[in-house]
Amino acid sequence: MRIRLLVAALGFASMAFQAHADINVGVTVSATGPAASLGIPEKNTFALMPTTIAGQKINYIILDDASDTTKAVTNTKKLITEDKVDAVIGSTITPNSLAMIDVVAEGETPMISMAASSRIIEPMDAKRRWVFKTPQNDAQMAVAITGHMSKTGVKTAAFIGFSDAYGEGWWNEFSKIAEARKIKIVANERYNRADTSVTGQVLKLISANPDAILIAGSGTPAALPQVALKEKGYKGTIYQTHGIANPDFLRVGGKNVEGTWLPAGPVLVASQLPDSNPLKKSSMAYVQKYEAAHGAGSFSTFGAHAWDAGLLLANAIPIALKKANPGTKEFRAALRDALETTKELPGAHGVFNMSFVDHLGFDQRAFVMVQIVGGKWKLMP
Amino acid sequence: MDLQIALLLGQDGITNGAIYALLALALVLVFAVTRVIFIPQGEFVALGALSLASLQAGKTPGTLWLLLGAGIAIFIIDGIGAIKAGALHRFPKIVLWNLAYPGITGLVLFLVKPAELPMLAQVMLSLILVVPLGPMIYRLAFQPLAEASVLVLLIVAVAVHMALVGLGLLFFGAEGSRTPAFSDAVFEFGTIHVTGQTFWVLASSVLLIATLYLFFERTLYGKALRATAINRIGARLMGISTIMAGKLSFLLAALIGAFSGILIAPITTIYYDTGFLIGLKGFVGAIVGGLASYPVAAAGALLVGLLESYSSFWASAFKEVIVFTLIIPVLLWRSLTTHHVEEDE
Numbered sequence: 001m002r003i004r005l006l007v008a009a010l011g012f013a014s015m016a017f018q019a020h021a022d023i024n025v026g027v028t029v030s031a032t033g034p035a036a037s038l039g040i041p042e043k044n045t046f047a048l049m050p051t052t053i054a055g056q057k058i059n060y061i062i063l064d065d066a067s068d069t070t071k072a073v074t075n076t077k078k079l080i081t082e083d084k085v086d087a088v089i090g091s092t093i094t095p096n097s098l099a100m101i102d103v104v105a106e107g108e109t110p111m112i113s114m115a116a117s118s119r120i121i122e123p124m125d126a127k128r129r130w131v132f133k134t135p136q137n138d139a140q141m142a143v144a145i146t147g148h149m150s151k152t153g154v155k156t157a158a159f160i161g162f163s164d165a166y167g168e169g170w171w172n173e174f175s176k177i178a179e180a181r182k183i184k185i186v187a188n189e190r191y192n193r194a195d196t197s198v199t200g201q202v203l204k205l206i207s208a209n210p211d212a213i214l215i216a217g218s219g220t221p222a223a224l225p226q227v228a229l230k231e232k233g234y235k236g237t238i239y240q241t242h243g244i245a246n247p248d249f250l251r252v253g254g255k256n257v258e259g260t261w262l263p264a265g266p267v268l269v270a271s272q273l274p275d276s277n278p279l280k281k282s283s284m285a286y287v288q289k290y291e292a293a294h295g296a297g298s299f300s301t302f303g304a305h306a307w308d309a310g311l312l313l314a315n316a317i318p319i320a321l322k323k324a325n326p327g328t329k330e331f332r333a334a335l336r337d338a339l340e341t342t343k344e345l346p347g348a349h350g351v352f353n354m355s356f357v358d359h360l361g362f363d364q365r366a367f368v369m370v371q372i373v374g375g376k377w378k379l380m381p
Numbered sequence: 382m383d384l385q386i387a388l389l390l391g392q393d394g395i396t397n398g399a400i401y402a403l404l405a406l407a408l409v410l411v412f413a414v415t416r417v418i419f420i421p422q423g424e425f426v427a428l429g430a431l432s433l434a435s436l437q438a439g440k441t442p443g444t445l446w447l448l449l450g451a452g453i454a455i456f457i458i459d460g461i462g463a464i465k466a467g468a469l470h471r472f473p474k475i476v477l478w479n480l481a482y483p484g485i486t487g488l489v490l491f492l493v494k495p496a497e498l499p500m501l502a503q504v505m506l507s508l509i510l511v512v513p514l515g516p517m518i519y520r521l522a523f524q525p526l527a528e529a530s531v532l533v534l535l536i537v538a539v540a541v542h543m544a545l546v547g548l549g550l551l552f553f554g555a556e557g558s559r560t561p562a563f564s565d566a567v568f569e570f571g572t573i574h575v576t577g578q579t580f581w582v583l584a585s586s587v588l589l590i591a592t593l594y595l596f597f598e599r600t601l602y603g604k605a606l607r608a609t610a611i612n613r614i615g616a617r618l619m620g621i622s623t624i625m626a627g628k629l630s631f632l633l634a635a636l637i638g639a640f641s642g643i644l645i646a647p648i649t650t651i652y653y654d655t656g657f658l659i660g661l662k663g664f665v666g667a668i669v670g671g672l673a674s675y676p677v678a679a680a681g682a683l684l685v686g687l688l689e690s691y692s693s694f695w696a697s698a699f700k701e702v703i704v705f706t707l708i709i710p711v712l713l714w715r716s717l718t719t720h721h722v723e724e725d726e
Contacts (some may be wrong), residue, residue, distance in 0.1 A: 032547070034654075036555030163698050190698040194658045196649040200693030200700075203386050222559040224650055231576075232389075248556035252650055314410035 022057045023317060023326040026079030028090035029306075030112075033067030034193060037219040037246065039092040041290075041303030048289050049310040050352060051156065054318040056326065065091055073103055074094035080107035086326050087112070087335055089309045092302075094165050097133070104130050108329060110336040112309040114302070116243075117169050118163075121359040132339055132359040134308040136242070136349065136366050142173040144263035144367050145214060145239050146181045154211040154237065156184045160201055160225050161216030163190035170216035170241060186210050193221045202228040211236050218243030223253040230256040237261065237331055242268075242367075243335035246300035250375055260372045261380075267304045269370055269379040279365065282311075282346040304348035309348050312339055388573050396648070397687020399586035400426075400641045404663025405524045405670065405682040407634040412672045413610035414630040416531050419524055420538040424545040425511060425638025425661020427653055430646035431549070432639075433507040434558035439496035440499065443552020444510045445487055445509040451517040458521075477672050478513075486510060500563065504643055508636070515635025516628040517618050524624060541659065549653030557650035560643075582644045589637065590679065606630060613684075662689070662704065671719070681711075 025221040027046055032037035040048050065072035067094050072091045081104065088104055088111040091097050097113040097120045104111040105127035113120050120139035121128055125340060159174060161167025167190055178185055187208035187291045189201040202225060205213055213236060215225050222244045229238065240262040250257065266273055286307045292297040316338035324330035342361065345352040350366025369380045406424055411419040456479040478642035486509055514704060522541050526533060527697045577592040597603040608616040609626040617623055641650065641659075649655075662685050669681025685704055692703040 014572055036550060043615065192695070194652070194655055195693075195700075196645060196655070197397055198693065199395055200390055200690055200695075201697045203389060204694055204697075207386065216482060220557070220650055220652070222478060234636055246556070248554075253558050254558055254559075 001237070009052040009258075017321065022059050023053070024059045024061060024083055024084055024085040025061040025313065026076070026085035026088045026090075027060055028065045028072050028075040028079070028088070028096075029062065030092035030096065031064040033065075035067040037092045037248070038302040039064075039067070041246070041300045042092060042306040044294060045286075045290065045303040045306040046310070049294060049320055050314060052170065053314050054268065054321055056317070058317075062084065065096055067093060067096070069095050069099045073099050073189075074109075075084055076100045076103040077107075078102070080109050084327060085109065086332055087313060089306070089313075090373050091115065092195040094169070097131075101127050101131055109332050110339055112312060112339075114305040114309060117165070118210050121167075124357050124359070128359070130336060132236075132312065132354070134305045134312070134347070134349065134360070136362055137360060138169050138173045140362065141171065141175070141242055141263045141367060142177050144369060145241075145261075146174070146177045146183060148261060148263075148369055149178075149183055149239070150181050152237070154183060156186045156208075156210045156212075158187035158205045158208055158210035159185060159216065160187075160191060160205060160211045160213065160219070161197075162218070163205070164193055166218060166243065167216050170214075174214060174216070191217075191225060192216070198225045198228050199232075202234075205229070206234050208234055212239060213237075214239040214241075216241050216243070216291050217244060218368040220248050220252045222251055223257060226253060226260065227256040238313040242301065245370075245377070246302065247297055250372065250377075253372075256376075258373050262372075263367045264370045264377070265301050265304060265318065265366060267299075267348040268301050269368065269377050270348075272379040275343055277365075278346050278351060279348070292317075301349070308347035308349055308352075311345065312342060384512050385573065386694070387571040389710030390694055392573070392575060394687035394690030395683065396582050396686070397645075397689060399488070399582050399682035400645055400659065401663045401666050401682035401685050402679040403589060403637050403641050403682075404584055404660055405666035405678040406675055407637040408660075408664055408667040409605060409672055409675055409678050410606075410672060411634045412628050414606055415519075415523060415527070415534070417538055418531070418532045418662070418664075418672075419634060419658075421518070421537075421545050422456045422550065422663065423637055423656030423658070424542060424638060425515070425635050426642035426645070426659050427549055427651055427656035428514070428545070429507055429511045429642030430651040430655075431553045431558055431642075432558065433643050433651065434501055434651070435553065436495040436498075436506055436562050437560060439494070441490060442507070442510060443485070443548070444514070445483075445490060447548060447552070448483045448510060448513060448517075451488060451514065451521065452483040455479045455517060455520050474667075492567040502563075507643060507676065508639055511639040512632065512635045515633075515638075518635075519627050519630050519631040521576075524627060527623065527627065534597065546644065546654050546657065547607065549656075553653050557652040558656070559650050560646040562647040582648070585640070585644055589640070593633075593675075602629060614662050662686075664684065665705065665708050667706055671715055 029042045031043045036324040046062055051058055067076050076088055079088055088109055090115040091113055094117040097115040108344050111131050111337050113133040116135045116138055120133050121131055143148040157178060159171060161170050167295055175185055187205050189204060191198045191201055222240055226238055238260050240260050242264045245264045245268045263268055266279045267283040270287045273280040286304050290303060316335055319338040320331055320334035341353040342352045350362040352361045354361040370377050371380050406418055408422055411417055428444055432444045435442040456475060459475045495506060514722050518541060521535055563581045566577035568575045599605055605621045606626055609623055613623055624636055663682055665683025665685050667678045670678030673707045693700045
């Protein structure tokens with residue numbers, strides 16, 4: 001009995017000691033399940049992040065939520081109550097991130113999401129105070145696409161997207177902004193990520209005869225409609241979203257995706273950015289680090305969202321440390337305040353300028369138009 | 382919808398339906414012989430296609446490690462069993478199939494450059510890698526439970542499915558692959574283009590179905606399988622090994638699955654988890670046939686393919702809903718028209 005007490009006491013002491021000495025960052029990523037192609041590079045990125053910031057050791061506790069909303073919530077609860085983390089990074093996808101908001105607000109822990117939808121941080125309220133995100137909003141990317149469409153004289157457009165939150169989100173933004181720009185939408189179709197054929201949808205798109213078609217999918221599944229469109233002889237311009245920006249899309253799409261336009265974070269074409277670009281240095285830093293660990297051409301823009309989350313924390317932690325000790329409620333609040341006051345921080349995807357109402361803080365420097373030329377991403381002015 | 386679109390959709394539906402039909406046949410076969418509702422059937426589609434894709438990319442397919450691992454596991458289990466039973470004469474056979482076969486396959490992969498081989502050799506190599514996994518899975522997961530209830534077997538089948546999907550992610554990563562078409566030929570019928578691959582799919586399906594028919598009607602092994610399907614105990618009394626029947630049915634299921642995967646890999650992108658949905662649609666077809674009738678199952682699967690194709694044109698957002706809702710009227714109709722016989726379990 002006495003020994004057991006002693007062990008328990010020692011255990012407690014060591015835990016308390018650890019809580020004071022180290023900063024714990026809880027991470028939940030979708031490294032398996034439907035979003036695995038996004039989650040795996042994110043997970044890989046955490047291994048490249050700094051292990052000490054301002055003299056404090058940083059522990060990253062990484063959990064997999066299998067692209068499942070319930071699992072993401074369970075992970076977040078576990079990270080906050082058991083591991084007593086100072087900040088949560090995650091999750092990879094929008095539904096998971098939305099579900100985590102309640103948990104982090106209750107636990108008064110700042111959270112940085114790596115998912116795209118603007119609903120994660122808008123409209124700002126008492127709960128979303130605690131929530132930040134690093135990927136560009138769909139709306140910003142939709143503006144980039146429709147802007148390019150009107151510039152190149154596209155009058156009619158068609159849309160095909162995933163039949164999930166990603167496709168719906170894009171449809172909402174795209175249809176709204178296209179209408180404002182006087183681009184007529186003549187067809188609107190959905191398909192599933194796991195579909196083996198999209199012939200029906202593609203025939204319907206082609207029979208509407210649009211000048212351009214936007215495909216809203218992510219990763220290699222976004223190649224399927226485009227290949228089908230080419231096979232059925234569609235000659236118009238094809239736009240994709242930034243969700244496709246990984247090397248596997250080029251591998252699977254091959255010749256069929258030549259000439260595709262997409263908006264993307266500058267990191268996708270980091271080496272082609274002019275030296276005057278404020279993001280050249282910060283995005284090259286990530287690309288070089290990732291490729292050194294995983295081989296040339298291996299980096300994807302998704303991992304860069306995780307990297308940016310790490311940069312935000314690395315920038316905010318020294319400020320928060322001046323106010324309180326890690327592991328305390330005060331430290332988490334100070335960290336949140338510090339994140340909100342991030343100014344002119346260049347990341348891999350854009351320059352962060354946070355404010356009370358804007359917990360992303362990107363401007364037009366956070367996207368570029370890219371075309372697939374000769375099987376490679378090419379920066380277009 | 383004009384005639385041309387209707388024809389294109391029909392062509393697409395029949396191509397997919399042919400694959401679903403093959404899988405439906407495999408499901409009926411496995412269920413009839415072993416009473417296992419073989420959920421992992423679709424996984425063989427993905428494993429076959431992705432093994433071929435990684436051979437073509439010049440990588441070692443992860444399925445090789447699965448083959449080696451399963452072989453070693455069976456060697457240990459069967460080896461101990463043979464020693465306990467004092468049946469040392471069984472050893473050469475155990476070593477041959479569980480250690481030598483995977484070992485030699487691995488050696489071949491190591492020695493030749495698979496990426497430079499002709500397409501046919503790559504296809505054969507993928508089949509050599511994936512097909513033996515069928516009987517191996519039967520040996521490891523189902524043989525010890527051969528007498529268990531249908532429900533227990535179903536639960537084990539779900540577990541095997543989960544394990545294979547997880548391994549698929551580990552071996553091949555989250556992103557999909559496509560393989561080049563068997564032929565680049567395009568045939569024109571009036572205004573309709575039909576690709577060579579479509580012909581390959583249809584011809585291979587018909588050929589495979591015909592071969593299966595001959596196998597069941599004309600060969601001793603085929604007849605043994607049929608006998609086991611009709612009456613397990615009776616078949617055993619006639620000297621048919623139910624273990625052999627089980628392994629053989631799983632071998633055929635794996636062969637059909639892997640070959641289907643290789644057939645459709647040039648048409649669509651295959652992911653580590655694509656197989657499940659394809660298998661499920663084959664399952665709907667098999668249900669139409671009451672998990673018993675081969676021709677009705679094949680027709681049902683064809684119906685699923687066509688329904689899927691036309692509904693993707695009319696209401697793409699509800700395609701899966703329409704396809705899987707088909708199962709409800711079918712079940713109603715079957716339960717009203719067939720006389721239920723209580724199974725003795």
